[in-house]
Amino acid sequence: MSSQPEHPTLLIPGPIxxxxxxxxxMSHYSESHVGPAFVATFGEALSMLRKLFQTTDPASQPFxxxxxxxxxxxxxxxxxxxxxxxVLVLSTGYFSDGFADCLGVYGAKVTELKAPVGQxxxxxxxxxxxxxxxxxxxxxxxVDTSTGVLSELKKLSELVHRVSPDTLIIVDGVCSVACEExxxxxxxxxxxxxxxxxxxxxxxxxxxxxxSGRAIETLKNRKTPPASYFxxxxxWLPIMQNYEAKKPSYFATPSPQLVHAxxxxxxxxxxxxxxxxxxxxKEASDRIKKAIGxxxxxQLAGNPDDQAHGMTAIYLPENVKGTxxxxxxxxxxxxxxxxxxxxxxxxxxxxxxxxxSVLNPERGDIEKALKALEDGLxxxxxxxx
Amino acid sequence: MSSQPEHPTLLIPGPIxxxxxxxxxMSHYSESHVGPAFVATFGEALSMLRKLFQTTDPASQPFxxxxxxxxxxxxxxxxxxxxxxxVLVLSTGYFSDGFADCLGVYGAKVTELKAPVGQxxxxxxxxxxxxxxxxxxxxxxxVDTSTGVLSELKKLSELVHRVSPDTLIIVDGVCSVACEExxxxxxxxxxxxxxxxxxxxxxxxxxxxxxSGRAIETLKNRKTPPASYFxxxxxWLPIMQNYEAKKPSYFATPSPQLVHAxxxxxxxxxxxxxxxxxxxxKEASDRIKKAIGxxxxxQLAGNPDDQAHGMTAIYLPENVKGTxxxxxxxxxxxxxxxxxxxxxxxxxxxxxxxxxSVLNPERGDIEKALKALEDGLxxxxxxxx
Numbered sequence: 122m123s124s125q126p127e128h129p130t131l132l133i134p135g136p137i138x139x140x141x142x143x144x145x146x147m148s149h150y151s152e153s154h155v156g157p158a159f160v161a162t163f164g165e166a167l168s169m170l171r172k173l174f175q176t177t178d179p180a181s182q183p184f185x186x187x188x189x190x191x192x193x194x195x196x197x198x199x200x201x202x203x204x205x206x207x208v209l210v211l212s213t214g215y216f217s218d219g220f221a222d223c224l225g226v227y228g229a230k231v232t233e234l235k236a237p238v239g240q241x242x243x244x245x246x247x248x249x250x251x252x253x254x255x256x257x258x259x260x261x262x263x264v265d266t267s268t269g270v271l272s273e274l275k276k277l278s279e280l281v282h283r284v285s286p287d288t289l290i291i292v293d294g295v296c297s298v299a300c301e302e303x304x305x306x307x308x309x310x311x312x313x314x315x316x317x318x319x320x321x322x323x324x325x326x327x328x329x330x331x332x333s334g335r336a337i338e339t340l341k342n343r344k345t346p347p348a349s350y351f352x353x354x355x356x357w358l359p360i361m362q363n364y365e366a367k368k369p370s371y372f373a374t375p376s377p378q379l380v381h382a383x384x385x386x387x388x389x390x391x392x393x394x395x396x397x398x399x400x401x402x403k404e405a406s407d408r409i410k411k412a413i414g415x416x417x418x419x420q421l422a423g424n425p426d427d428q429a430h431g432m433t434a435i436y437l438p439e440n441v442k443g444t445x446x447x448x449x450x451x452x453x454x455x456x457x458x459x460x461x462x463x464x465x466x467x468x469x470x471x472x473x474x475x476x477x478s479v480l481n482p483e484r485g486d487i488e489k490a491l492k493a494l495e496d497g498l499x500x501x502x503x504x505x506x
Numbered sequence: 507m508s509s510q511p512e513h514p515t516l517l518i519p520g521p522i523x524x525x526x527x528x529x530x531x532m533s534h535y536s537e538s539h540v541g542p543a544f545v546a547t548f549g550e551a552l553s554m555l556r557k558l559f560q561t562t563d564p565a566s567q568p569f570x571x572x573x574x575x576x577x578x579x580x581x582x583x584x585x586x587x588x589x590x591x592x593v594l595v596l597s598t599g600y601f602s603d604g605f606a607d608c609l610g611v612y613g614a615k616v617t618e619l620k621a622p623v624g625q626x627x628x629x630x631x632x633x634x635x636x637x638x639x640x641x642x643x644x645x646x647x648x649v650d651t652s653t654g655v656l657s658e659l660k661k662l663s664e665l666v667h668r669v670s671p672d673t674l675i676i677v678d679g680v681c682s683v684a685c686e687e688x689x690x691x692x693x694x695x696x697x698x699x700x701x702x703x704x705x706x707x708x709x710x711x712x713x714x715x716x717x718s719g720r721a722i723e724t725l726k727n728r729k730t731p732p733a734s735y736f737x738x739x740x741x742w743l744p745i746m747q748n749y750e751a752k753k754p755s756y757f758a759t760p761s762p763q764l765v766h767a768x769x770x771x772x773x774x775x776x777x778x779x780x781x782x783x784x785x786x787x788k789e790a791s792d793r794i795k796k797a798i799g800x801x802x803x804x805q806l807a808g809n810p811d812d813q814a815h816g817m818t819a820i821y822l823p824e825n826v827k828g829t830x831x832x833x834x835x836x837x838x839x840x841x842x843x844x845x846x847x848x849x850x851x852x853x854x855x856x857x858x859x860x861x862x863s864v865l866n867p868e869r870g871d872i873e874k875a876l877k878a879l880e881d882g883l884x885x886x887x888x889x890x891x
Contacts, residue, residue, distance in 0.1 A: 128535045375574070379761075
């Protein structure tokens, strides 16, 4: 039984439904951000992030900074890129394009490889692009929340290391960390930026990232200073190292309450093998995608290999509008999100299935959502062809 | 009776002790950041900020963005300053210098008027500086948390408007908003940046700011784009306007829980006239400063007119170390902060007295702190000369 008041079940691709204990940690009494109790909590949270990202390389460096997930793009653009540097952006939707825009603000020369809606750039064209120019950084959106397209990181990284070994591989993992497998060391990634409010299951307000030793060296070897002050990883690096070593230090005040909630969420995540967590998200996703197919609906991500496991972007039937269907789901206690990809925004809806909603089946969230979707569509006059 | 577990009373210059209802709001169940319920909450919080800042000018614009207070410096530097612009920084300590560093990162040509420790730059020298060069922006730290020095905004603004009327007046109000009077319209300020965890009484994690119509025009008339993506006020402006108009829109995901807590804190603040709130902080501060003087201790801010009302920076007696005294306060259930100003860090301690600790005298926080200070000093062998 949840201690939360009754409320609509939030099944958008983030924020997700939160566990009671995590929400309880949000109301932790006030503590000094440099006091020993909080320093220990923050340090443990950083160490736990290493396990979630499956990195044991001591050169890897986690960062937890107050901000939205979007701040992660600025961290990459202001610290690993200098004005005039070439960056290759693999685009699978709205959020990949946002990352490209952010890189441009900091002076990067961005080349975007854009896939058609619902697809991802293919390895041969990526190889061609990498052969034509030397890129300092390549960015890939692991799951683009606008399309539900999943990128394949392992083979991509193998390709980059073979064709352009000096290029840093940076992953936008906002909608993938803690629901899709990420083997940071094994896949030789250089950076993964994410946020707290998706599969990690902690309320919004934290930018969470992991950078490789190689990325930290790139930061240290910059010719120009980082192009941000609050977002300078040079400013944050000693602070994160001190917190993890349980030593107090100060650059800007972190949010003790959010860090407590993150600590609780990570403790819950690591109580079981992370492989089991990824498998459970895949199982739930498979079940959801089958049910959606059985309703006669199509996904934006047409190819099963390209489909994310923490969300599903669903095309609406011909004569059903999202503005008509979403309120019908709402009246059944289920909140889905509308479309956000400019080219097709009005033509689809998004169903997020991450965290407690898939890991605690006794909540019944997924069944409730699928039933609401079926009944809501029927009320809109839809019949399967 | 508080519903919080027993814990040391946090009397550092932020984060402060929080009210039960505010902490309870931190564990609000998950909501969509674009759903009508949360949009209304966010919109109301923005409207309440106008009242706290005492602005009725519809051209004034509040912003609430996930981040630390430090992010406010970047908002000013990345949006109101372009590379090569001259900025005059009035320095009253560590945080004024930090603001200057941040401005430099974004290409500002910074001139710093530095006062000796515990003092503030005087009006005649500010007038001289303003006459020598045309500054696009002047920054002033209302209360520098490193020294407890209070700046006088009203007369400063009159001077700037008389001598250099085109110069934007930007206030770092991190340690002053909601405990020191700020009459945004009447004093013709152009920007005040602050954070949630000090006198506003909401946990850390929100950068809160108010900009004038003139500042927004400066933003709109930039020759170059804002030098930040997450921190671009151009990106946030329509979002804030939409939230306040109760219309959903999206740039980066805000923290619904922190915004709920802010809403609760602002509702509590505005339940009484703000003038009364400022007067109560002043009364408590006067009482504390008298008690500290009675103990034979001196403040960093020697001149009573220069003393902040939400904190006190106290010189340690000759033979007492902060590293010795602070644990003795800790064992009495009181947390003070150490010194942070580079020139005198080891020679003083800081006592924060903001929010519920001064507004709810039945808590007894201030008496407990003064008693702990007296007894702790005695245990360190201090006797009043």
